[in-house]
Amino acid sequence: MQGYDSASYGDAFADVYDEWYGDVSDVPSTVAALARLAAGCADAPIVELGVGTGRLAIPLAEAVRPRPVIGIDSSQAMLDRLHVNQRSAADAANAIDARLGDMVDDIPPGPLAVVFVAFNTFFNLGTRERQQSCFRTVAARLAPAGCFVIEAAVPDVSATTGNHVEVRTIAADRVVLSVARYDAESAVAEGQFVEFTEAGGVRLRPWSVRYAAPDELDEMAAAAGLALRDRWEDFGGHPYTIDSERHVSVYEVPSIPTA
Numbered sequence: 001m002q003g004y005d006s007a008s009y010g011d012a013f014a015d016v017y018d019e020w021y022g023d024v025s026d027v028p029s030t031v032a033a034l035a036r037l038a039a040g041c042a043d044a045p046i047v048e049l050g051v052g053t054g055r056l057a058i059p060l061a062e063a064v065r066p067r068p069v070i071g072i073d074s075s076q077a078m079l080d081r082l083h084v085n086q087r088s089a090a091d092a093a094n095a096i097d098a099r100l101g102d103m104v105d106d107i108p109p110g111p112l113a114v115v116f117v118a119f120n121t122f123f124n125l126g127t128r129e130r131q132q133s134c135f136r137t138v139a140a141r142l143a144p145a146g147c148f149v150i151e152a153a154v155p156d157v158s159a160t161t162g163n164h165v166e167v168r169t170i171a172a173d174r175v176v177l178s179v180a181r182y183d184a185e186s187a188v189a190e191g192q193f194v195e196f197t198e199a200g201g202v203r204l205r206p207w208s209v210r211y212a213a214p215d216e217l218d219e220m221a222a223a224a225g226l227a228l229r230d231r232w233e234d235f236g237g238h239p240y241t242i243d244s245e246r247h248v249s250v251y252e253v254p255s256i257p258t259a
């Protein structure tokens with residue numbers, strides 16, 4: 001999308017993110033699963049790529065204290081929201097180390113216990129090459145017992161190239177339309193939420209993703225030297241099946257077999 005960069009999504013959605021997506025997944029089961037995965041790695045940090053407003057990282061930091069939780073995000077507007085949410089959290093002493101940066105180029109040095117990327121955020125990396133680079137960088141930073149966790153939608157293989165318009169919200173003084181375009185060949189979906197208000201005119205919220213099926217993620221993981229340890233339907237550990245619409249995939253550095 002012309003003019004779209006890695007800060008565009010966060011800058012456009014920061015003001016509505018918690019209202020629109022605050023309950024998009026189950027936070028307690030996500031926090032519990034991530035805390036369990038980190039438990040085997042002494043006090044090494046947990047890193048969230050695309051930490052956003054801290055929906056997951058704030059309760060996670062509280063659950064794993066004093067283990068450090070580092071959040072990376074390319075949008076200052078999102079991080080500003082995170083700081084507000086953190087100040088109003090029950091225990092503000094559980095500060096997340098929130099850093100403005102890119103989820104490929106600015107992953108902190110290891111060894112890291114868990115690196116995770118939730119709610120389709122991995123697909124914000126707009127090309128297969130950037131997604132592959134993310135796998136490689138994470139693999140190089142993980143502690144020996146560490147893992148890389150991706151939560152993402154399973155792409156609809158029947159989705160064809162085309163344009164879609166849907167109504168998201170209708171109120172007396174507000175209409176939000178979702179306008180999207182899918183290109184099956186490049187696996188890129190992009191769109192805008194277009195908000196019309198009587199008082200405020202038109203507001204655009206753009207998004208763009210390069211989606212990948214679980215098999216393709218496994219290929220990228222293998223090329224980076226990682227192996228699939230677990231795949232669930234969600235962080236609650238429900239089994240992943242061919243009917244699952246989303247997945248949580250846990251990748252690890254394979255242990256070298258001893259003779």
Ligand SMILES: C[S@@+](CC[C@H](N)C(=O)[O-])C[C@H]1O[C@@H](n2cnc3c(N)ncnc32)[C@H](O)[C@@H]1O
Nearest residue numbers: 006010050052055073074075078102103119124
């Ligand atoms: C869908 S939100 C998810 C936020 C949070 N992880 C959650 O689950 O609520 C995606 C986030 O990724 C950030 N983001 C997008 N591209 C990024 C990149 N290349 N590097 C770092 N953050 C990025 C956006 O600014 C946004 O905050």
